[in-house]
Every structure is written in structure tokens, then in C-alpha cells.
Amino acid sequence: MNFLELMQNRYTAKHYDPSKKISEADIAYILECARLSPSSVNMQPWHLYHARTQEQKDKLMPCILDFNQQRVANASDIIAICGYKKIVESDFKRVLDKEISDGRVTEAKFIEASDKSRHHFANLHASNEQTMLAWSGAQCYILLSTIMYAAASLNIDSTAIEGFDQSVANEILELKNTNLSCVCLVALGYRSANDSNTIDKRVKSRLELTDILN
Numbered sequence: 472m473n474f475l476e477l478m479q480n481r482y483t484a485k486h487y488d489p490s491k492k493i494s495e496a497d498i499a500y501i502l503e504c505a506r507l508s509p510s511s512v513n514m515q516p517w518h519l520y521h522a523r524t525q526e527q528k529d530k531l532m533p534c535i536l537d538f539n540q541q542r543v544a545n546a547s548d549i550i551a552i553c554g555y556k557k558i559v560e561s562d563f564k565r566v567l568d569k570e571i572s573d574g575r576v577t578e579a580k581f582i583e584a585s586d587k588s589r590h591h592f593a594n595l596h597a598s599n600e601q602t603m604l605a606w607s608g609a610q611c612y613i614l615l616s617t618i619m620y621a622a623a624s625l626n627i628d629s630t631a632i633e634g635f636d637q638s639v640a641n642e643i644l645e646l647k648n649t650n651l652s653c654v655c656l657v658a659l660g661y662r663s664a665n666d667s668n669t670i671d672k673r674v675k676s677r678l679e680l681t682d683i684l685n
Contacts, residue, residue: 472624477620480670481623482628483630483631484630484658484660485542485666485668486667487542487543487546487547487628488660488661491661492660493627493661497625498521500621501622501625504618508613510610510614511592511593511606512588512592513589514558514562516610517552517554517614518651519550519551519552520550522549527549528543528544530643534635534642535636535656536636539632542632543656543658545660546630546658546659549656550656550659551640551644552653552655553611553654554604554607554608554610554651555604556604556607557603558603558650562650563593566589604654611655612654619657627660628660628662629658632655632657632658641653
């Protein structure tokens with residue numbers, strides 16, 4: 472299935488089959504795709520929390536608003552995507568050190584240029600936590616899309632969750648004294664046979680290309 476076909480056929484699952492679990496190999500594939508997701512200046516200003524066991528999923532449920540709980544209660548896995556509220560020097564160093572070890576930058580002048588450029592563009596958003604989280608949150612949504620379409624490529628369904636209480640999620644994930652805040656959640660699993668939102672029951676609807684392109 473090519474990417475256009477994935478786009479045409481993927482939909483937001485509303486109900487999951489609790490008897491079907493994502494294999495270890497498939498979840499590893501999805502998480503590796505997430506690791507490779509692009510971000511502005513390669514900053515990767517995010518951290519993931521993966522709930523796979525029933526205990527882990529139950530722990531997250533209090534942050535999910537009532538109308539969304541039925542959509543994720545029977546999912547195989549839930550991933551919380553958290554963005555940076557601030558960037559400290561060790562964050563820059565970690566990314567640069569990895570680029571050097573991977574051989575992305577080698578010569579001293581390119582190492583210096585890469586580090587300088589990253590500092591400049593990331594720090595444009597560092598005036599306060601709200602501004603930084605807006606920027607890192609935008610990167611997190613790129614990551615969210617990567618996860619959803621990596622899953623779709625394996626015929627695994629997904630549900631992006633914005634209907635959650637951020638403060639409760641941050642408390643559950645113990646983020647109070649960190650540089651992170653939960654941006655969104657994504658549930659993964661296999662649709663229930665009686666899911667009411669499948670393409671055959673509710674046709675996919677989008678504006679025409681002429682409506683959004685000049």
C-alpha cells in the first residue's frame with residue numbers, strides 16, 4: 472500500500488477490540504519510526520511515555536476526558552507525547568554529540584556551524600515556557616503523525632487524543648519538576664468489529680484541493 476492509499480484508508484478508530492494486542496515487533500517498528508521523525512533544526516524536543524500493560528493504561532485513564540475514555544480503554548497501547556517547556560545547554564549538547572557520533576557532522580567548522588544554527592533557531596522560541604511549549608508542541612504533532620501513519624502501514628489503528636486534562640496528565644507522569652509537559656496522547660490497537668467510524672460506514676470527507684491550494 473503506497474502512502475496515498477494509507478491516507479485514503481486510515482481513519483480515527485472509536486472502539487478497539489480488547490482481545491487483540493500489538494506484537495512486540497510491531498510496536499518496536501512504530502517506536503523506531505517515531506525516533507526517526509523530523510523536527511525543526513533536529514532538536515527533537517520531545518519525550519514519549521509508553522503505556523502497554525493494563526496497569527500502565529489504567530494509570531493514564533484519569534487524565535482522559537469522559538467522552539474519550541471509551542475510545543482508548545480497550546486500545547492495545549497508549550503513547551503520551553510530551554514537549555519541552557524550556558531548553559537547557561545539555562539538551563543542545565546531547566543532540567550535537569549524537570550527530571557527531573553518527574557522522575552527520577565531522578569537520579570542526581561544520582560542528583560549530585550546526586551547533587550555532589540550532590541555538591539560534593531554537594532560542595527564538597525560548598523567551599518563556601508558553602512560547603517554547605507552543606514550538607515544541609508543533610514538533611510533537613509531526614511526531615504524532617509519524618506514529619499514526621507508521622501504525623497504519625502495519626494495519627494498526629490509531630486515535631489521536633486531545634481531549635485530556637493536561638495538568639492531570641503531567642501529574643500522573645510526574646512532570647511537575649521537569650522541562651516537559653504532555654501535548655497529546657495517541658491510542659493504538661485494532662478496531663472493534665462494531666466500530667461506527669470505519670470508512671465503509673462513514674465516508675472520509677476532506678475539502679477539495681482547489682479549496683486549499685492557490
